[in-house]
Amino acid sequence: ETGLIDLMIGAYLSGADVIKVSCEGEISRKTRANVRDFLRDTRGMEIEHDDDKEIRIVSILNPSELKLQVSINRMYILISSLVRDALAVIEGEDVDLLSDIVERERQIDARRLLLERQVAASLQIPSVEKRLAVDRFTAMEHANIARVLERMGDHATRLASLVKEHSKVIKIGAEEMPLKAIPKWSKELKTIVHNMYTRDVGLIHSAKLELAKLRDDVESAESDIWTGRGSAERLLCEFRISESVRRLCAYSVNFAEALLNMLMHDRLEKFER
Incomplete structure (x- = not known):
């Protein structure tokens, strides 16, 4: 066993x-x-x-019936909802918003496994590769993106769990770092995901630069957390929240880079034909 x-x-x-x-x-x-x-x-x-x-x-699921982007999009929605609900609880919403953290985390992990199964099938079976409309490089980059999103899911879950368990001691305002970074992170991540379909390389690159700057801004503000007054529980919790927001930004940069690699590969393939 x-x-x-x-x-x-x-x-x-x-x-x-x-x-x-x-x-x-x-x-x-x-x-x-x-x-x-x-x-x-x-x-x-x-x-x-x-x-x-x-x-x-x-x-009971044919691996070629579900486009790879569908699982990517579902993972993105689950991650965004965890972060959005965590911020809402900090701003005063009922903590019950976060009652299903574990289930949402499982759904993120399950989608990553499903996508990797589909990628494996596309590499082994030409008909699956054809129906999914991906070549080997693109399939592997989708798997890479799914792994990046799974890591983002880990930090979204960690953030939500910290808020659920310590909502009464958290004193960070929505207009302070790292919380004020969340709406900007959400906006730029949405741009990246949307452009998996519209394929605007310029917008993806711009979002990547904004997220890299946001990551650095969150990190720069972390030293200020320890200079504040408060219990050890509160300061440690607020630092961990900042760390997770920073990692969400960093992994979003990785997501953008993988997507840019995939789109540029596709353009080169078409050019060479």
Whole structure:
């Protein structure tokens, strides 16, 4: 049973359409719990057969039916909602806005796994590559973007969790760093995501520069946190919030760079034809 989930995830990412879990004796409760966890953390997999000694899981989602951008967009929406709701709670909204942090984090991770499964399929099966309308380089850059977004999701989750657990001690104003950076971050990230479709290289590059400056501004203001008066809990919490906002900006720069690489590759391919 040790490492069963890792083995199942590995099979899922490699593009397996059928995953069988079998035992010589009766399948244990722990193994069944692992199977449930796997189904919760992935997309497009369902149990086809279940008896005392074997569970057979099958894919019900054709990897070529869902465009790669759909998962990217869903991850972006989940990340943005976590950060937006965290800011709203700091500004006075009910902390219940953040009651489903764990579920949103799981959805982000599940989308990343789904996209990597699709990329693996596109690299192995020419018909999938054709239907997804991607070449190998573009497929790999989509996987790279998904991993960047997963890291952003980790920091959005951390930010939301800090606000949920310490909302009463946080004293940063919405017009102070790092909180005042959040609307600007949100605007520039939206520009980047939107231009996965419109492909305006100039706007993506401009957003990247703005986010890099914002990251540096947040970092410059971090030293001021420790000069303020307050409990150790409050100061540490506010520093961690600043750190997560800064990392969100930094990973957004990485996102923009990966997208620029992808779009320039596409332009060169068309030029060479």
